[in-house]
Amino acid sequence: MTSKQRVNDAVVGSTVLAVIVVVVATILWVNQSSFGSNTDSVYARTRDVGGVGVGNAVVIRGVQSGRVDQIALGDSGWVVVRLALDEDARLPTDPVVLLASSSLFGEWQVTVLDAEGVPNDRELRQAVEEARGARDTLPGALLPDIAQLTAVAGRIAGDVATVADRVRTAFDDEAAQEMRATIRNLASLSSELERTVSRQSRNLDQVGTDVQRGVRDLSAAAAVIDSVARRVDASTSRGEITTIVSTVQQAAQELLATSQQLRGLSADVGRTQIQLERAVANADSVFAKVNTGNGTLGLLVNDPRLYSNSDSLVIELRALLTDIRTNPRRYFNLRIF
Amino acid sequence: MTASTGMSPVSRLGRIVRGWMEALGRGSRFVRETARAVPDTATWWPHASLHARVLGVDSLPIGIFIALFTGIVLAMLADYSVGDIVPPYFVGTLVQKTVTMELAPVLTGLALAGRVGANIAAELGTMKVTEQIDALETLAYDPYAYLVVPRVLAGTVMFPVVVAAAMLVGVFSGWLAALWLVDVPTVQFLKGVRLFFTEFDVRYGLVKSASFGTAVSLIGCYCGLHARGGAQGVGGAATRAVVLSAVMILVLDAFWAIVWLTGRTIQ
Numbered sequence: 001m002t003s004k005q006r007v008n009d010a011v012v013g014s015t016v017l018a019v020i021v022v023v024v025a026t027i028l029w030v031n032q033s034s035f036g037s038n039t040d041s042v043y044a045r046t047r048d049v050g051g052v053g054v055g056n057a058v059v060i061r062g063v064q065s066g067r068v069d070q071i072a073l074g075d076s077g078w079v080v081v082r083l084a085l086d087e088d089a090r091l092p093t094d095p096v097v098l099l100a101s102s103s104l105f106g107e108w109q110v111t112v113l114d115a116e117g118v119p120n121d122r123e124l125r126q127a128v129e130e131a132r133g134a135r136d137t138l139p140g141a142l143l144p145d146i147a148q149l150t151a152v153a154g155r156i157a158g159d160v161a162t163v164a165d166r167v168r169t170a171f172d173d174e175a176a177q178e179m180r181a182t183i184r185n186l187a188s189l190s191s192e193l194e195r196t197v198s199r200q201s202r203n204l205d206q207v208g209t210d211v212q213r214g215v216r217d218l219s220a221a222a223a224v225i226d227s228v229a230r231r232v233d234a235s236t237s238r239g240e241i242t243t244i245v246s247t248v249q250q251a252a253q254e255l256l257a258t259s260q261q262l263r264g265l266s267a268d269v270g271r272t273q274i275q276l277e278r279a280v281a282n283a284d285s286v287f288a289k290v291n292t293g294n295g296t297l298g299l300l301v302n303d304p305r306l307y308s309n310s311d312s313l314v315i316e317l318r319a320l321l322t323d324i325r326t327n328p329r330r331y332f333n334l335r336i337f
Numbered sequence: 338m339t340a341s342t343g344m345s346p347v348s349r350l351g352r353i354v355r356g357w358m359e360a361l362g363r364g365s366r367f368v369r370e371t372a373r374a375v376p377d378t379a380t381w382w383p384h385a386s387l388h389a390r391v392l393g394v395d396s397l398p399i400g401i402f403i404a405l406f407t408g409i410v411l412a413m414l415a416d417y418s419v420g421d422i423v424p425p426y427f428v429g430t431l432v433q434k435t436v437t438m439e440l441a442p443v444l445t446g447l448a449l450a451g452r453v454g455a456n457i458a459a460e461l462g463t464m465k466v467t468e469q470i471d472a473l474e475t476l477a478y479d480p481y482a483y484l485v486v487p488r489v490l491a492g493t494v495m496f497p498v499v500v501a502a503a504m505l506v507g508v509f510s511g512w513l514a515a516l517w518l519v520d521v522p523t524v525q526f527l528k529g530v531r532l533f534f535t536e537f538d539v540r541y542g543l544v545k546s547a548s549f550g551t552a553v554s555l556i557g558c559y560c561g562l563h564a565r566g567g568a569q570g571v572g573g574a575a576t577r578a579v580v581l582s583a584v585m586i587l588v589l590d591a592f593w594a595i596v597w598l599t600g601r602t603i604q
Contacts, residue, residue, distance in 0.1 A: 008386040015394045016498050023501045023539065030534050055535070103424070107532060 031055065032067070039066065039084040044097035044110075045131055046140030049079050051108040052099045058083050058110045065089035068110055078131075081140065083110060092117075096128050097140035112138070119143075367559050371489060374482035381487040388487045392453050392554070393495020397502055399452060400445045404503035407440050408432060408510030409518070416519035425521045429529025432511035437538040441503040443590055446549035449496065450582035454557040457488055458578035461561025462571035470562065485558040489551060496550025497543040504542060545593045552589060553582040 049071055058066035066085035074080040081097070092114035102109040118128055124141055131139035171179075232241075289295055293302040324331050344352070374381070415431040461484060464470050470480050508530065515521035560578035564570045 005383065005386060008390045011394055012386045012389040012495075015397070016494075019498045019501050022505060026505060027536060027539060030531055031536075032531065 038087045039069075040087060040089070041069065042083045042085055042091070042112075042138060043136060044081045044083060044138040044140040045074060045078040045134055046081065046097070046099060046142055047077065047079065047127065047131070048099075048142045049081060050099055050142045051101060052081070052110060053108070056108050056110060057102075058085060058112060060085075060089055060091070060112045065112075078134075080137070081110070083112075085112075095138050097138045098143055099140060100143035363563075364559060367562075368555065370481045371485050371555065371558075374479055374486050375490075377479060377482035377486070380479060380482035381490070384483070384487040385491060388491035389495050391456070392449075392488065392491045392550075393498055396449055396452060396495070396499050399448050400499040400503040401506045403444050403448055404436070404441055404505075404507035405510045407444060408436060408507040408512075409514040411435055411440070411507075412511040412514035412519055412521075416515070416521070420519065424525075426525040426529035426532065428515050428519065428521050429512070429526035430532050431529075432515070432526075433508055433530040433534055434538065436507035436511065437504050437542050439542075439590075441507050442500050442542045442546040442549060443586060445500050445503045446496065446546060446553065446586045447583055449499065449550070450553045450586055451579050453492060454553045454560075454578040454582040455575040457554060457557030458561040458564070458575040459571055461558055462564030462574040463561075465562055465564045466567055466570055480562070485555075485562070488558055489554045492550035492554030493547050494550070496546045496553070500542060500546035501539075504539065541593070541597055545590065548589050548593065549586050552585040556581045556585060 052068060052071070054068050054071060056068045057064045058068060066083055066089060068081060069084035070082035072080050072082075081099075083097075085091075091112060094115040095112050096115045096118055098111045098113065098118070100109065100111065101107060115128070118125055118141075124143065127141035128139045131141060133139075290298045290302075292298060299306065411432045412428055415428040416425075419427060419431075461470075464484070470484070473480050473483060512523070512526050512530075515526045516523055557578045560574040560581065564574035
């Protein structure tokens, strides 16, 4: 081997070696591979990993704390994801793994968060709960990526376009004229409304004034009531109310006694009524006899001669009395002993 | 009047196809002879490092030079094209992906096709027209083992080395351009580089460049060994070598894209 060949070998070998070392070092640096630092492997399972791939970031509370180390198909339709977490990374109390795109441009990441922090979406929480159960494996779920959201938005946009098209179809020239007429009516209505409001405003001003006056009266009345209340309070404090109450109590007792007396009187009246009815019945019998002319009283009432005789007798008696007053000694002779 | 004058179109088409088939057959026989000579290591091994240095190490400056400006242009182009649409870190993504997977292998391959292909074709063509190859055969040297195999192996091995260096320089120059010319911070650029970077990107570029090296050196050797006439024939062989190498690089580029990228996503 000549010296030229040795030089060539050395140059080529060193060049190849240098390029290989630099390229490998660059790849490791870009991949953020770390040698000598320990990582903890954590497993999670989910039905689908979406766009998550090996090397994607694992984020805990927004801080990158590891990378996706391995993705493999598991049993029963699960996908098992191995996460290489930094040694100092601390998992939440009830850790849950969510796989989601981290931007609009296809970046994906794995987020480890507490179960309470899972978005309040029924299907998502159901997926998380379904992924529970495996020992030493965190439950995971896939959030819809931007493509799915865009697809939904696309459908919504299509619906909106359809509605807009229908509106455009419905909103023809006739509709425009009707719309203009409606607007004119609306303007007229608005001016009318303005006048009405103006009138009502004046009325409201008047009402306001009345209310203000009423309030003032109420205020005065309240002052009077307050004064009365103060007086009542004062009279209460001086014992007048007590006196009034005792007086009323005494009056009530007297009223009660009077009521009892009235009740007795009422009983007497009842008895008297019975006797009266009996007397009326007797009198009625007597008057019937009188009317029929039976007996002495009947004769007296029904015989005119008796009246004439009685009348003449009265006349004579008056003459007698007159005479007696005039000449008493003629008729009376009073002797003592 | 040439022989083709008065030929029917069908006969002319048949002649063209036959010419293609003959070229394909000659190329296939050439490749077969080269492969047959590979086990003769005693003949080609002592010269391998020399050709590796000439074809690879001495080609590093041109590869680095091309990559240097390619990275700058790419960063500017990325910012110009989509700078207002996507986050700034996508400048890094675009530079990394484009340089690593496409521009470094292809542009470097095309540059080396001119330098290496023409060099090999001119050297072997000169040996051919000066009957040095006949002399080698007279001395019981296998021209394939002595002349072709070390060049083809050197090209196959050293092209990826040059392209790897070009990848590094291209991304680095894109980084500097992004930082100084389009105002993308280093953190953003690195985020973009790391965002979608996979080892496949590098593997794809290096394998592709190895195939380019094989094709360029094989075509250079073929054209050189089939040179006819004097200096004009050597010049024609060098020209054919460059043109065919460039075409083959593009064909292989499409071939690898179809083989490796069909149905593959970035994840």
